[in-house]
Amino acid sequence: MPELVPIRVAFLLFPNVTQLDLTGPAQVLSRLGNATIDLVARTRDPVMSDAGFALLPTATFDDAIQPDLLCVPGGLGVNDAMEDDATIAWVRQAAAGAQWITSVCTGSLLLGAAGLLSGYRATCHWASHDLLAAFGAIPVKERVVFDRNRATGGGVTAGIDFGLALVAAIRGEAQARLVQLTLEYDPAPPFDSGTPTSATPETLARYERLAGEGLAARAERTRAVAAKLSGASYP
Structure with missing residues (x-):
């Protein structure tokens, strides 16, 4: 069997990342064969996830090696x-x-x-x-x-798919x-x-009450960033 072409995968790591957005696909992609996984952050200091525990970077913005596959996870951060x-x-x-430019969730x-x-x-958390x-x-x-060399996953658990x-x-x-079998990925x-659409109306309403303020703030900041990106002014 011919040797697999090596592939270097880099995940962006930032404060308040949703760890499963990163660790789910990282576990899968680590089994590509002849793959190297890097967690890249501003510094090598531990980075706190939004689950309340830290992840340890393996490289910084200044010393990271060019990845073949870039993956950006989401989260509150x-x-x-x-x-x-x-x-x-x-x-x-x-x-x-990068050959592949990818993301999970937000x-x-x-x-x-x-x-x-x-x-x-592209897709995103719903x-x-x-x-x-x-x-x-x-x-x-x-x-x-x-879409071409872009691949995006939906919210959190979609990172495994x-x-x-x-x-x-x-x-x-x-x-x-083979990877699916080794991970016993058989969701039930x-x-x-x-x-x-599958959640009860009560569950959906509860989510909207809990997340509404944060989602409104994200929408506002997204519009501001998008306007800046396009060169437009934002009041």
Whole structure:
């Protein structure tokens, strides 16, 4: 069997990242074969996730090696990351030389803020899905979306499906099926409540009450970043 071409995968790591957006696909992509995984942050200090525990970077913006595959996770920290010049600069730099430019959950908003989704079909967590259009992306309500060398995954747990789809695209379906088996990925959730259409009206209303203020703030900041990106003024 011929040796697999090496592939270097870099995940952006920023404060208040949703760890499963990162660790789910990272676990899958680590089994691409001949793959190296980097977690890239501003410094090598531990980075706190929005689950309340820290992740340890393996490289910084200054010393990271050019990835073949860039992946941007989402989370509460996306709001600040979209407006952080150093973060956006590294995402653009990494994307310029990457074969694959990808995201999970609201990480696609950060790709959008870097100007990397204009004219591309993309997806996002359902609660922020409509914000993609602010960056010129074409929102698609699917769990995983491919458009040329862009691949985006839906909210949080979709990162595993996203990872398997990328393994298939890069190494072939046989390898993706093997990885799925090794991870015993055979989801059978105890409740049918994973989308707005399957959740009960009471559950959806409760989510909207809890998240409404944060979602409104994200929408406002997204519009501001998008306007700045396009060179327009924002009142």
